[in-house]
Amino acid sequence: MHLKYESTLREPLVDGVKDYHQVTEDIIGPIEAKPGKLWYIGLIISISLLLFGAFSVFWEVYFGTGVWNLNKTVGWGWDITNFVWWVGIGHAGTLISAILLLFRQGWRTGVNRAAEAMTIFAVMCAGQFPIWHMGRVWMAFFVLPYPNTRGPLWVNFNSPLLWDVFAISTYFTVSLLFWYSGLLPDFATVRDRAKTKLRKLLYGIAAFGWTGSTKHWQRHESLSLVLAGLSTPLVLSVHTIVSFDFATSVIPGWHTTIFPPYFVAGAIFSGFAMVQTLLIITRKILGLEEYITIGHIDAMNRVIVLTGSIVGVAYLTELFMAWYSGVQYEFDAFYKFRAAGPMGWSYYIMMTCNVVSPQIFWFRKLRRNIMVTFIMSIIVNIGMWFERFVIICSSLYRDYLPSSWSYYRPSWPEVGFYLGTFGLFFTCYFFFAKYFPVIAVAEIKSILKTSGQNFKEKMVKHEEEDLEKFAHDQAHH
Numbered sequence: 001m002h003l004k005y006e007s008t009l010r011e012p013l014v015d016g017v018k019d020y021h022q023v024t025e026d027i028i029g030p031i032e033a034k035p036g037k038l039w040y041i042g043l044i045i046s047i048s049l050l051l052f053g054a055f056s057v058f059w060e061v062y063f064g065t066g067v068w069n070l071n072k073t074v075g076w077g078w079d080i081t082n083f084v085w086w087v088g089i090g091h092a093g094t095l096i097s098a099i100l101l102l103f104r105q106g107w108r109t110g111v112n113r114a115a116e117a118m119t120i121f122a123v124m125c126a127g128q129f130p131i132w133h134m135g136r137v138w139m140a141f142f143v144l145p146y147p148n149t150r151g152p153l154w155v156n157f158n159s160p161l162l163w164d165v166f167a168i169s170t171y172f173t174v175s176l177l178f179w180y181s182g183l184l185p186d187f188a189t190v191r192d193r194a195k196t197k198l199r200k201l202l203y204g205i206a207a208f209g210w211t212g213s214t215k216h217w218q219r220h221e222s223l224s225l226v227l228a229g230l231s232t233p234l235v236l237s238v239h240t241i242v243s244f245d246f247a248t249s250v251i252p253g254w255h256t257t258i259f260p261p262y263f264v265a266g267a268i269f270s271g272f273a274m275v276q277t278l279l280i281i282t283r284k285i286l287g288l289e290e291y292i293t294i295g296h297i298d299a300m301n302r303v304i305v306l307t308g309s310i311v312g313v314a315y316l317t318e319l320f321m322a323w324y325s326g327v328q329y330e331f332d333a334f335y336k337f338r339a340a341g342p343m344g345w346s347y348y349i350m351m352t353c354n355v356v357s358p359q360i361f362w363f364r365k366l367r368r369n370i371m372v373t374f375i376m377s378i379i380v381n382i383g384m385w386f387e388r389f390v391i392i393c394s395s396l397y398r399d400y401l402p403s404s405w406s407y408y409r410p411s412w413p414e415v416g417f418y419l420g421t422f423g424l425f426f427t428c429y430f431f432f433a434k435y436f437p438v439i440a441v442a443e444i445k446s447i448l449k450t451s452g453q454n455f456k457e458k459m460v461k462h463e464e465e466d467l468e469k470f471a472h473d474q475a476h477h
Contacts, residue, residue, distance in 0.1 A: 013106055013447055015290040020445050027441050028190055030286045035434050038285065046426035053420005056413040057132055065135045067413050074396045074408040079133045080245075081388040082418050085270070086126035087168065087242055088263075088384060091235055092271025093119030094175055097182075098231035101224065107299045109443040110292045114282060115275045116179040117436070121428040122274075123172045125421035130164065132417070160244040167241040171234050178227045181220065184210045185442040239267040246391065252333035253395030256321065262314035269307035269354070270384035272300050276377035278429065280370060282438055291439050294368050301367040304380065308358035311387075315355060329400070337398045338390060342407055346390050353383020 014023075060067055070077050093115035100108040131140050143165050145155045155162050188210035191203035210216055243263035246254040276297065283292040322334035338347045357379050361367045393408050432438070 011293075011295045013110060013293065013295060014444060015293055018290070018448060020448070023444050023448065024189060024193075024441055026288070027291070027437050027439050027444070028186075028193060030433075031190060031435060031437065032193070032195075036285075039430060039434060043427065043430045046423050046430060049419050049423025050427055051420075051423070052416050053418075053423050056416025056420060057128075060132060060413045060417070061137055065133070067411060069409060069411045069414065071406050071408070073399050073404050073406040074393055076133075076392050076396065077408055078389075078410045078414040078418060079129050081385065081392050082421065083126050083129035083133075084242055084245075084263075084388045085385050086122050086129070086421065088239065088267035088270045088388075089274045089381070090119040090122035090126065090171070090175070090271065091239060091264075091267035092275045093117070093122075094171075094178070094231045094235050095268055095271065096275070097178055098228040098235065101228045102232065106447050107296055109447055110296045110439060111275060111279055111300070112443070113179075113182065113436075113440045114279055114432075114438050115271075116175065116182070117429065117432045118274060118278060119175045119271075120172065120179060121425045121432075123168060123175065124428070125425050127168055127172070128421065129417075130161070160241065160248050163241045163244060167234075167238045171238045174227060174231050174234055178224075178231060181223050181227065182440055182443075183436065184208060184220065185212065186437040186440065188212065189441055190437070235268075236264055239263045251395055252327070252329040253338070253391070255330075256318065258314055258317055258321075262311060265307045265310040265314065266354075266384060266387060269304060269311055269358075270381055272303050272307070273377040273380035273384070276300055276304075276373055277381070280374045280377070282433060286433070286438060288439060291444060294370075297370065297373055298364075298368050301361045301373060301376075304376075305358050305361040305367075308354060308380070312355035315351065333395060333398070338394045341394070341398070343390075343394045343397060346386050347394065350383055350386040350390050353379050354387060357383070 018026075068077060068079065070079075093112075096108050096115045097112045100112075131137060134140060143155060143162060145157070145162075184207055187203050187207035191200055191207050194200040194203055240260040240263065243259035247256060247259040249255060279292050280297070283289050319334055319339075322330045325331075338344070357376060360372070360376070366372050397408055398405050
């Protein structure tokens with residue numbers, strides 16, 4: 001009987017009748033074609049948002065952080081909310097690439113390239129918020145611990161904000177290396193197919209002289225595994241360190257040890273939702289439905305319902321601890337000012353979007369419905385944004401002294417800055433989708449023989465023939 005690597009019962013990861021050449025044509029084809037009208041419209045909108053964001057930041061630097069509606073009580077507002085939100089979105093890419101690579105999950109191949117790109121763009125957006133939040137941004141280099149002429153003035157190594165600097169810069173570097181090393185074989189493919197001299201030159205430089213020899217592949221495989229091994233603890237550590245910004249303080253509502261695991265689960269939750277949002281649009285526009293299949297979307301929705309449930313348990317644990325601890329201030333923070341009080345509305349939006357709505361993914365039919373998934377992916381990210389807003393604003397707006405109680409609503413430069421990061425993110429993503437292979441061609445080819453639809457059908461046919469032959473032989477004997 002035929003011994004195959006994969007069960008015939010599993011659904012194929014590549015639909016349609018595909019051979020190696022067809023895979024290359026389908027994925028590299030859109031790069032070689034001229035961009036359509038939709039691409040230009042999207043790019044213009046993104047660049048307009050980016051310019052508005054740049055103007056908002058200029059306004060803030062010129063007039064000082066006073067133009068943001070931060071006050072004596074709420075010292076962190078939209079700015080740090082958006083920072084934590086963007087860092088969270090950056091988590092799915094590295095998780096899909098690194099952890100699923102180490103666990104040998106075949107379904108990651110269709111979605112990993114776009115998810116890794118998303119990680120890099122999201123971290124680029126996130127890193128800006130703390131820098132502009134400093135106020136005197138020309139002093140930003142003070143956060144870097146390097147030997148200098150400032151005498152004994154070193155950075156404060158006890159500060160979680162300094163750990164953020166290390167965590168995010170390391171995360172960005174490793175993610176960039178991981179993404180770029182995976183692109184090398186595909187750049188070489190584009191280079192070899194290039195029609196113009198300029199394209200050949202540029203993709204040739206990007207491909208670093210890749211020839212596809214056995215030695216190259218061997219090094220590529222081992223590098224991927226090393227980077228995956230490095231990235232895996234980073235996925236867990238980055239958002240843990242971001243959560244320390246809150247958890248190491250003594251403010252009611254922040255002073256809790258559950259933050260690290262619950263921030264990590266929340267980050268994966270929002271990251272996967274963002275991957276869904278982007279990939280559903282990308283597969284439709286570039287016609288890649290046969291590579292990013294319903295099976296891929298189903299697998300990602302399973303992760304969303306799992307992490308959403310973990311986040312839900314964390315919320316309930318917080319409420320339980322606030323009651324069980326017997327600390328009046330903790331109880332007030334959760335029951336009087338979060339679940340009730342002038343900012344109570346944000347708490348209920350968070351609960352509905354993050355805990356209640358993902359539960360629909362327990363139903364297979366809804367998990368595999370494109371429209372439901374797309375709407376849900378947006379709802380989840382709105383919910384995760386409100387989670388960060390609730391943690392920051394509803395813990396701060398009621399102080400120990402009623403005389404310093406305040407309310408918080410953002411000013412236009414804060415909103416403009418946030419919209420600007422969307423502009424940056426989508427501008428980068430549009431260029432990525434146009435000039436880079438959105439799906440890892442080499443990796444799709446590596447699973448084609450075990451998971452391609454036509455190969456699976458052949459396999460089933462062979463197995464049926466073998467069984468018939470076996471039954472015939474037995475009867476004969």
